[in-house]
Amino acid sequence: MTDCFVRVALDHPLSTLFDYRCPSDGPAPVPGTLVNVPFGRREAVGLVCEVTAHSDVPPDRLRNVTSVCCSCPPLSADWLALAAFAADYYQRGLGEVALPALPQALRDASRWDRLFAREPRYRALPAGREALPDSLPVRASALRRLAAALLAEDALFASDARALHPKAVAVLDAWCETGWVEREVVDPFAAGHSAAAPVAVTNPTALPVLTDEQTAALDAISGAHGFAPFLLHGVTGSGKTEVYLRALAHLLERRPDAQALVLVPEINLTPQFEAAFRARFASLAEGAIVTLHSGLAEGERARNWLAAHTGHARIVLGTRLAVLASLPKLAVIVVDEEHDPAYKQQEGLRYSARDLAVWRAKQLDVPVVLGSATPSLESWWLAEQGRYTRLTLSRRAVADAVLPVVKLIDLEDEHRRGRASFEGLSGPLVAAMKTRLERGEQSLVFLNRRGYAPILSCDACGWVAGCPRCSAYVVLHKPERALRCHHCGWESRIPRACPDCGNVDIAPMGRGTQRIEEALAQAVPGARVLRIDADSTRRKGSAEALFSDVHAGEVDILVGTQMIAKGHDFQRVSLVGVLNADTALFSHDFRASERLFAQLMQVSGRAGRAGLPGEVLVQTRYARHALYHALTRHDYVGFATSTLAERRDAHLPPFVYQALLRAEGRTLDAALAFLQQAAAALHDIPAAERVTAYDAVPMTIVKVMHVHRAQLLIESGSRAALQATLRAWLPALRQLKGVLRWSVEVDPLDI
């Protein structure tokens, strides 16, 4: 018997693999195995990429593998290829991609034993616990009953908890954190049920009748063989989810081991999707549907990941990070709201989950469904070229539900005619909300700006409250009585007088959701107003609780940021008001209007879903703008066609491919100087002849946390030329000396 050697990827910026000796008496690892190895003066978990009989590393430098993770089945060659592709395409080291894609618990060798313990730890509740801990946030009597059930039965499944009350899930989480109950007690996966049982859709007569368009879309998806990318273009409320559900049912019924991956853009959207999937696939074994997102506790995330990895999970529902999950029997991928910018990871490995999903479908030769009411122009252009199959749902699925009437409120005109407005709420909008209140219907007010006011300024001397660490104004937050920087989190008390001139008449300028919330309470007397934004949902699970209040009819007017625009199926909302959307019309970011259009279409889609006549009122000072004109006609195709023509003329994506080099330095000059050196280095790269490099420019917010930032955009009509350039460029950049952090982003969204 002779030793073998493993080449291991570690979470480390360099792409090199590290060689280790594997003693012949130990278990022989195969590629895809996790190993614990000594690395420098610490131990680290790495991923075996190759097993060889020889190593080029001198024997005196080789060290032994400390331990091999035998309980975890090795990651498949497909998965390793996915990681390798992502590393190559996004210009990162393999280990930098592969290891962060694993749950944290797997990357800590000391937790392996516990994680893979065969017997689920169904621990009885601690004896002598008859009363609830006082500190727990329990008020509703339903939650008292939940606690009683826990005490009486020792175990409770998550689905039982959900049946009681949506808030119960959040409370169970809190109980787990205090240690009053064990997570395993509420986790169905821990029961270790086999997921191989055949699937039957429960009570088919109760399923909604499909529209002709839904049927056609479903037939196309179900009839697909091999790699088949679909762009499901369905207006809001057209029943895209129903198409996903049927397509999955069709597949899972016929193949008892097949797995499906369903991606949603936001954690907030997982509970309602999860509920829909659990209801439809109630006959699947416990643990066959799992979620994967960053909001899960570490242990739960690890167990769900393992359920996917071992094949026990048949349906994996998750946010962008789930696209990197290991799914050995993956047979179909769904990307809902595929246009959503949230699919782009904005730190570390800056991948597009939607793009990786399509790559993965191609690699595995399976169908992928990209759904949206407002597809990204990238996907739309691929469909135009015939590379994606377009499926269209042009009508709402619910009987009698039609798309809402969209009207513009011309603020210039209102002003000219001397009509009154209150705190940015125009007369017609207030009147419309009062009407809804009288009818017992709900209104929704969309304003994409958090806080009370974006600016606090001094009338006398022109002082504006700014962040000491960033080149940005600070936002006034009234409930917290604080000024807060939205870029770095810096906070201070609200000054009583201007720090420059002493004037006491300092005033908030502009309006955020908090101010509108306050104004609505006065403008529409008697209305119950609820605000949902990142500030009001800071605590885990609180967003779900607030949304359930809206669904329960405990709210008359909901005001919020884009959080309220996405996905939710509000039954009683018949009016949507849009405030202050104009700023995005004149942004320097060429994608701003695409994003605005998608957001407005999406938020408009919240009105009139259940058959109530829906109305959308958009307040604007630019009532003649083409974007608003397209919006009033629900004309995505017109908007996409004209915007694509503009993009083509201006040589912008999707007609060119881009990459962004960012530099961060102590001074702006240092950052710019580095980028200029980098630009000069392009001259030595042959492939760069087909690449255009723009001037290095400071970023819009130049300084964040005392760090100055600048960027350099390069682009090419050829993706291959851009990739080849990056491959040669990055090693050259590492040679450049300087005290500077830099990074490259491929296919950037924000420029």
Place this chain on the structure above:
DNA sequence: ACATGTAATTGA
């Protein structure tokens, strides 16, 4: 990434 060593900066 991360732990370590080394140089640079701060401060009573």
Place this chain on the structure above:
DNA sequence: CAATTACATGTG
């Protein structure tokens, strides 16, 4: 002068 902090180095 020590104490703290920024930067450089190497990992098999």
